[in-house]
Amino acid sequence: MTPRPPSSGPDPKKSAEQTAEEKSIAKKVSAQKKSVTKKSVTKKAAKSAEKAAESVKKAAAKKAAAKKTATKKPTVKQAAAKKPAVKKPTVKQAAAKKSAPRKTTTAKKVAPTKAAEMAGGVAVSPALGAEDRDRLLSGTHHDPHAVLGAHPVPGGVAFRAFRPYARSVTVLTEELRAELHDDGAGFFSGLLPLRDVPEYRLLVTYEGAEQETEDAYRFLPALGDLDLHLIGEGRHEQLWTALGAEPMTHQGVTGTRFTVWAPNARGVQVAGTFNFWDGTGNPMRSLGSSGVWELFVPGIGEGELYKFEITRPDGSRTLRADPLARRTEAPPNTSSIVHASHYEWGDTEWLERRGTVPAHEGPFSVYEVHLPSWRPGLTYRELAEQLPAYVKDLGFTHVELMPVAEHPFGGSWGYQVTGFYAPTARLGTPDDFKYLVDALHRAGIGVLMDWVPAHFPRDDWALAEFDGRPLYEHEDPLRSAHPDWGTLEFDFGRREVRNFLVANAIYWCEEFHIDGLRVDAVASMLYLDYSREPGQWIPNVHGGRENLDAVAFLQEMNATVYRRVPGVVTIAEESTAWDGVTRATHHIGPGGFGGLGFGLKWNMGWMHDSLGYMAHEPVHRKYHH
Template identity: 70%
Template structure:
């Protein structure tokens, strides 16, 4: 009945790989030996049927006794505590493993595409008893125990068993239900104990608290029609304009459910097709904006529960708005209660410090060559798409993953097996992630934030590419902002910055981003990057937005920039909504820019020439690419049926009357359909109110030409008359 000194020590230390062999009910010559570990108990009895048999206290929280006959099919432990409280529970150590052999095989192979159903805390009925199965991967741990509010945070009572060579530890705990708080007490290979949050937790405490929470999803989705239509959509040949936002600060104080009441209406009114949420996964430091993740499978509890987050996504879908999320597989923080050295060894991070330490952010990089780590991340990408119905993943900091020498000096990195600087493990991971997401999730697409000239970011994996659907065009963004920062009198010398992107525009499938990265850390708001007085800066911004919306590629704009807020973004204050108030002295300035963004989106969505052939070089033709002295850029966009749109930007500060531009000869007249200098947008009102008669005078390689008046610091769109778009021209 007594334990050997070694077994007792291993159990008390949390170092026994098979506690079920010692605890629970076991046949012996005299009948059935029942042994329990209840460190806080004063007395423990075994209840079979209606009869209780007291167990003998053996010290250190151990209780044992022998029952007559074979082990009963069911029994309970009756526990009394010194404060007079007590409990009657099923014994966790009478249950068989609640994880199947197929799950273990797939985990060991690194191919469990629904890993969250195998690892983590899963409320379930097992062997006819309700409880929660706890499973965690800790391959080099000497032992793991479940700790929670159901153990009064006492660490000794619930040691887990090791399931063979899989590295998985498992324990079914009867009576534990959704809402319970828990962690894992991990005895690492280094001999040190650490209390860890669950890497696969589907819900967490609200930071700064960091316990995991047992979760059972109960949300009933209402977006079947959206998902069906999404599966048929071809995103590259469809309109896409993205409103990027930080959910916690878009309207400070709102949770997921309150956001669901306000965000869909706002985004719909402005005409954006998608929102992009900065990382929603749990993160300990709010100032990281979600880019240092500790809970990859849990939406941040700052704004509500996982079901609340589903409600937000559902509300956006029901409003016809797609949902992208920022996903951060490039690195993770070093918090001692999270992923870093999870089992006392480099577990999720690379074992070589030169590969593990991220040089820019004081974080750790994942070991993409380890199959279980790769599986953790690939399954996580699938998880957000399948469990939360998100429509796309914008993958953060891809360049930092692809290069072994990223932000490292000579001697600080090792070349790959071929002597190169490419991180071959990261390449294989990204290819697997993209291929898996596209195979499993019809209509979902991925977007790479990749800032180098890596070849084939959006090429399919079966042709050797990384397999992303889109890539942020960081070169276009940097070039455009550098050009716009110049005074108009100097822009002639920088004209190439606005034309260079077309040299590579069809090398990848691009998104044009004016993102949060450009309006933080002292960079100022978008409007304040422009030179001159307030009027000129706003005019430049309006012209830039008109140029952006007409340029090949999809568009992304960060919150607050849609109404030209003057301050850079602060995560504590959010957008400067007050500048739109009725009593604000300059309200027309900001409302005008917002009205322009609304009109840009409406015109864009109604004009197939601006999106139908985004990836086809035949959908674009320069009209005036070399008018550097005039600061003028003009080009044609063509729909699949050949319908054209002429976009003209005058980035000089002077009016240019009768400016001849070549146009296709099919139309007799061209009508101004959008003008960023219109009075209603806060402009000067230099417009072309009457249709422009096409002359048979060839120009710019086109058989005909028109001679519009070009307003200063403005972008103008022209379409063949009559205007196929039903709304009146913006004047």
């Protein structure tokens, strides 16, 4: 494709071939040129030029087609540039149609060598198909990068932008400034006579404001093939580095990479404070069969609020918090927050000592604490000034923090988690929580944490039917609904879900230096008939009631945590007589199963019996031995 010819009027050599109408047009154009040269266009001449503009363009198009059959019929205005080397402003011609206004592209501040190239304006780029337009508008496009951004085409480089609510979009490079054509519905496009795709920025004009920014659709994927391979196999042990929001520098530009696993979605967009919670203009691309959607958004950094706007299989949309968000808003708000840690640890000596002495081989007394209610109103950093000394004075070796991960309902004490990768924002930031753990370690106190991988709540902005279908929960209602708590149980048989949970256990131990995990509600995970009546559960493949998927998950979690983080301990809160809770995973027991691989068992029966005994008056206790 080539730019359309300059609007200097008809060729004198072919005037004999022109129709009477074309000759009339030529006279009007000649009069217009003289008026422009003298820089004294009268109102009458301006009106005449406005009426003739459309006819001029048609005549120019006929001549161009006769000279070069490959030239596309132009529909945009031209800038009069008789002498491109002269630093005089070009004259804009009036728009022919008010219903589809077009602004003339001028070559302001363009190097002399490029001035002639840009004098003819911006040609129309190859049209964006109706199907692509509809899919972008409806939020169901799987590969927006294939149609948006800059792409080499015959005749130059085609630029396309999708900026809803924008008045105009201009391409900026070191050597040119070219305003794109307004194609309606938020789409802008243009064809520039360039050999290669340049590095460029976009100047986007809204009503009363301008924004100069990078084009998110000029970047290659910011997530590597190895990450996708490991995610597909369910073996990405540092999943939090691949999914979620990751501030980074990509292709020399700072911004944030957004990624989310949503294999059933028809489309995914990023919505947040940076686009006024309208994700229409920020569609993500699907990375093959991995089920992962990705978008690098330039200029977005720490502290930005965001969610994923997911188009379900039925075409409806849902706004969801990031399952791997590392920071969230404090409840009742539910947005995820872009976060990068800058904390510098001071517990190196503790970690070195921890790695040489297993926890269960030394003194081990635990003080269990619910941080929000221990001394209400304190933040993580304020707790760091009081809790270590208090615990040490009592003679405890460890604290066990009741669930710290973000949860919307405070009355659950943290046992109904929605933000598995984010410490609750009620008490501060993730770095503030690290400060508390660091202070406990420097005081010689180990830190255990309640971890809840058994179930999650049904909140419609969190994990439940995340992409429109059961994803993190089991697709069988008999396996997904927890009868006691009204929550949903994880689908432990799905490799991506197991990966989500195993990586989460590693995350707390590696990123927050947690010394051990007390795994909550293990019994409810191990038995298919837990709290269920006959007819409310389906036996496993062997006809038994053991949840084989949960057994495999717990074995994998324990083996992986002990391998990656020496010195930690995992503790099972298990209230039944399951054989081999603390036996090694490769040792087969009488029941035919390998051990679960826990380091310790939290004996619920002993706890209840002891508390019941102590509840009696001393004089009566001898009757309850």
